Amino acid sequence: MPVPKERVVVPRSLLREDAYRALRDAIVKGDFLPGERLNDVDLADWLGVSRTPVREALARLEQAGLVQTKPGRYTMVSPLEARGLRDAQTVTAAMHELAVREAVPQLTEADLDEMRAANERFAAALDTADVDAALHGDDDFHAVPVRVSANAAVAAVLDQYTPVLRRLERLRFSSLNGRESVAQHQLIIDHCAAGDATAAAEAARSNWLTLVPLLDTL
Template identity: 70%
Template sequence: MPIPERQGVIPRALLRENAYLSIRDAIVDGTLAPGERLNDADLAQWLGVSRTPVREALARLEEAGLVQTKPGRYTMVTPLDVQAARAAQSVTAAMHELAVRQAVPRLSADEIEAMRAANGRFAAALQAGDVDAAIASDDEFHGVAVTAAANSAIRSVLEQFTPMLRRLERLRFASLHGRDSVAQHQRIIDLCAAHDVERAAVAARDNWLTLDPLFDFEAPPQ
């Protein structure tokens, strides 16, 4: 019988998205270190794709501030940059404030409980010194309000700017900050459960503004 033309063919958009997510995650978790040179062909071989989705992914990562390109010279992982990190922090904090402000009136009891459960996993991960699990649980905690807000613009902005902050957290994980965050999360939960929109939104913003100790570094010379 004739073989269907599209059987087993992975859509280009999916290849592009998978390449972007894989390279982004490798930068965030430090597998691809700050200042490391990136080669299209090497990345394509690693991901098992052609160079086209890799180039598209790198262009998108450059927009997010995770990759730097000098045409005809090099493409590399962006070195740590205090100014860029602080800019990402201010935008991220503002977006989470807005997300909570829009989410609180519609949060269900199940969603409040999901926040509590995520914070419990966050605390346990900190106790175990498991950075990956801590950050994943933190994402889950904040993701409840972002999802409930149902605002695609907020989600889009966070997807662009949060990875830069997560990279710093992984490279310079601060256990004291993390323990403080457990209590901050609990305050956000309590205020959300009380339907206190204004104070819950401010608490969410302040939680992201407590990342300042992560910026206490001297970037290596480029």
């Protein structure tokens, strides 16, 4: 797939971070396909920045498992490989389990309402097959306990590994199979509202392990 014609203007004050996020999001959304070669000159022109922040972004994306680089030869979007995705899923599930466990004693009714509203947006997006909106709703739902837990290490790990799984989840949320997550979210909310940190944490972990069937098809 060629680089999109529409130029993305990145604010000069945040070149590194915004270039990274723009490229990360393009890969997650499928604008750049698995196995596609990435040219830093073309990407720099697309983003309207120099090659330096693009190269730095590509290095971060390689650490996150979203791109692969052969020094002096090529940089390409990483294929969807079961082993790497399983590793990312295991780590991500564990981090969400920990975040929920730590957050439950501190969750307010406003926090629970925020989770309910996010789950409603998530369900509505699935009903209309709006994958982008479904992913946003899912992100918003899980972001609440991560934020309330105030565990910076958990947030940092999730920021690195969640995008890897989002590529796979786009396939899941484009089908009716994603509907089971709505009920799983509600179960997490119910346990949180009851103050049962152990049950809520286990439900969160289980929710993030539901990608196994898709992994088995790779």
